[in-house]
Amino acid sequence: MAIVKMNKFTLLTFESQKEKLLEALQNFEGVEFINLQEEQSTEKIEEFKDLVKDEVDLKCAKYEENLSKLKFALNFLQRYIPQKSGVKAFLEDKKQLSYRGLNSIMEKNSWENTYSDLKEREVKLNTLSNERTKYETEIKSLELWRNFDxxxxxxxxxxxxxxxxxxxxxxxxxxxxxxxxxxxxxxxxxxxxxxxxxxxxxxxxxxxxxxxxxxxxxxxxxxxxxxxxxxEPRVLIENYSAKIKEINKEEEIIVGEIKQFISNVEELQLAYEYYNNLIIRNYASNNFLRTNKIVTICGWIALENNKELEDAVIKTIGQDYYLNFSEVSEEEVEKVPIKLKNGGFSSAFESLVEMYSLPLYSEVDPTPILSVFYFIFFGMMLSDAGYGLIMVIASAYAIKKVKDPERRKTFKLFLFAGISTMIWGTIYGGWFGDLLNYFGIKPPMLIDPTRDISQIFILSLAFGVIHVFVGLGIKAYILIRAGKLKDAIYDVLTWYLTLIGAILMLVGIGGSLGKWLLIVGLVGLLLTQGRTAPSLGGKIGGGLYGVYGITGYLGDIVSYSRLLALGLATGFIANALNLIVSLFPVPIKYILSPILFVGLHLFNLVINALGSYVHAARLQYLEFFGKFYEGGGKKFTPFKLSEEYIKITK
Missing domain, CATH: 3.30.70.2750 (Alpha-Beta Plaits)
Known part of the structure; x- marks a missing residue:
């Protein structure tokens, strides 16, 4: 899987057809507009130089006024209607409604009446609040003179x-x-x-x-x-206090009336989505150029969706259009929006790449390889099968309940992280630390973390070497794909020879092979790393600095020792918690121990899962991405329907 292939489209149609066309494109949700009104864009495109900027429809002011009223009504109601909380609310999806269904409902939506009623009550509440404040201020002042009888x-x-x-x-x-x-x-x-x-x-x-x-x-x-x-001050204080009580009672009555509007929340939300869609649609015109009768639209679309776009245009406006698709030019590479497409496993890890920076269009998508290493590293750091089981159960339940694709990806990430944790926990024999030992059960294990620390350390460094070598391999692939074979030899092969030679010498295998590989690699670095410098001194300095870079690689590899450190920390802390829980005397143990066990282990799970999440990402961002990845891509953000409160389907 990789970066989705994009191309640019140019679409011309009559101004009279624009509104219908934009409505269709908004439902299509597959194009991102290019702003032709920017000065640089219009200067560079010769055929657009005589066009003028398109403008937002005058009706948009009314839409914005309505949206402002709806925002007020929804925010106002939010203060008085109990908000959902807990796991159920967290896992609840937005209500789904078709676009046609939304338009049908809006024909008989009485949101304006609801707004008027709420606005009236807001005015009353503000008036009462001001009166109460006035009386409270008077009371505060009079309290100082209460003894004047x-x-x-x-x-x-x-x-x-x-x-x-x-x-x-x-x-x-x-x-x-x-x-x-x-x-x-x-x-x-x-x-x-x-x-x-x-x-x-x-x-x-x-x-x-x-x-x-x-x-x-x-x-x-x-x-x-x-x-x-x-x-008399005392009499005034009593009178004002009585008036405050009356105000409070009147406020309670009004608040009770406001709470009755809970059944109107959905109609307000639907109206909000309707007008927000109209506003989004109108403001899209700020990207276009036009003549008196023709509007020009440019944008990006996935190559695989070209036919679908053309079909949508024909269905909406017939043959009254001109549509052209063009390939991405070299000058446009950095401007192309990025859309990633990965399989079921790798797609769950796309958020990690996006959190760092999406790749440029000319780069490779690192997600498939990152997903494998992140899967391994997270589990090795958390490394408790009991904790992994909790993550798997919780994530699987969330995936079952949630239908939103983006949220499902997040839960899938933690599902895979939990599976990896279970695998490594089984290898280390950790089930909530050494809990099973208290019941006389010795779980099977391949590596004993209390005894085989050096073995885990070597395994961690081995993963580091593989990770770094894969990163260099990707760099070589990118250079070769770009026709830079010599650069691949100078900047990748020389490092392979140097690092392999150094490793062979350190572990003492291969005889003199390691020494010769190291020598050849270092000589190659010395002769090539300063090749771009204009002067001989610069070339020599660059070469020496390139050779010095071996310390950076060794530091990168050593940093993978965190796989050992965090894995041991999780297990040893879990063991300590079990010991604490077991020290309570009978019969208090039977009451407090289960509560403490759950609370303490949940805390340990959250803290160490967070640490594993961060440090597994760090190994990708610094040690891995640093070898080949530039990033800086802009996410593909299609022109689409509003989904603030309701999921609107096509």
Whole structure:
């Protein structure tokens, strides 16, 4: 399997047919448009230079307004309708509906009434919320004066008396009280409240001593409080609290009404998909060029779908079109969108390649080879048959429940990872660590990880050598395919000779063969790795640097020792957990041990599975891809139907 062969299409049709054609192409879901309106594109294509940019239909503004209303309604309802959670919700697929069925439903969809009802209730809730906030603010302010036990309106009735109500710094409290008593003959001073660094006071004096009291308070930083109330603070607080309770009750009634709209969620979602499709369809025009009557469309399509596209065009607009297919030119290689096509096993690992970077159109798809090595490495790192069995059961159940192709690929990845883990767990004799030993059962094993560590280490390095050599082999294939046979000899064969010679010498087999292979390989590197340098000094420097590169290869191979380290870590941690669980005395053991066993081993499974996932990917990205892979491809994103809430079928 490989990168799907693509070609470019050019489609001309009448402007009057554009809307029908775009609807058909959206249902076709097999083309990606090229933006002809970009300046560079129009300059390079001679026959397009006299065309003008196509535009979005004026009706699109109304579609966007409707979509905005629907977004509001759905988001608003989401606050009040219980959301699904747990495994069942995670595995639930989107509802499927045909495109024709969607259009039929929209003819009698009353979403606008639902929107109006929800908007009305939102306005009411906002009004109530604002009122509650206002009363809460008033209460917070009045709480500071709660100890003032008379209506505020009485203060306005004083004839021969002046009053002072406000705040000042707490640090002056004792000094001010003392001076007030000494200097004011006819007055009353009262501290109503104390908070943080301030005190809240009320004072009144005879009119004859008003100026003296003002001067005294001013010296201590007195600040007047603005209290525009009539009633006593305690009474006001009670009244406002009662009003807040009324608001809360009214809110509960409105929220109850909103929850009744749960049955309208689906009609809103369907309307959302309908208008979103119209908007997507309209904005596609921003890729096209046109004259007064003709629209020009260009894009990418898989070579195998050419006939299907032509049939779809004929079925939609008859013979009123011009359609041409052209092969990918050398200048367009980096622009071609990438679509991978692999078998049932390899396709599950495509997400790993995409997570790093899709290949360029001129490269090879590394997925089939990556899938084999990732399968081996993941299981070797997790290496517990019990953990693998859990992954297999959980993934198989998810695959059975889920129908969405992309989600199924993810679950298949973990299914294969679980199978590999079971295989390596059986080789190592690990079933939830050494659990079976506690029941007097000694599981069969091919390698004992507690004794044969050196054997596992050698096996890990052997996998590393094979992995690196395969990467170099792919590099040679790419160079030979591009007609660069000499480069394949200089950059691959020399490394094969060098590395094979070094390995033969290290393991002490092959006699003098290893030494001669190493010498030939190093001389070859010295003479060829600087060949592109313009000067003799540059060639010599490049050659020496190429020879130094052997340390990088040795480092790459040694890094595969993580296959040993992570595999042993999983097993030894599992053994330690079993020991902890077994230490509880009877009868507590029979109650706590099962709970602890499940919890601790699930934790160990998750942590080490995550580590295996990351480190198995790392070996692919650095040690493997570094030998041949450039990447940088852009994913094929076809012009298709919206699937935000509903899976729309053709």
């Amino acid at each position: 008379a209506p505020f309106k009485y203060l306005k009735e004083f004839k021969k008396t002046s009053y002072f109500i406000g705040t000042l710094a707490k640090q002056y409290e004792q000094e001010l009280v003392s001076k007030f008593k000494d200097e004011i003959q006819y007055g009353h001073f009262e501290i109503l409240n104390s908070q943080n660094q301030d005190i809240y006071i009320f004072a009144m004096v005879h009119e004859s001593e008003k100026q003296k009291a003002e001067e005294l308070l001013k010296n201590y930083g007195f600040s007047y409080a603005t209290l525009n109330y009539e009633e």
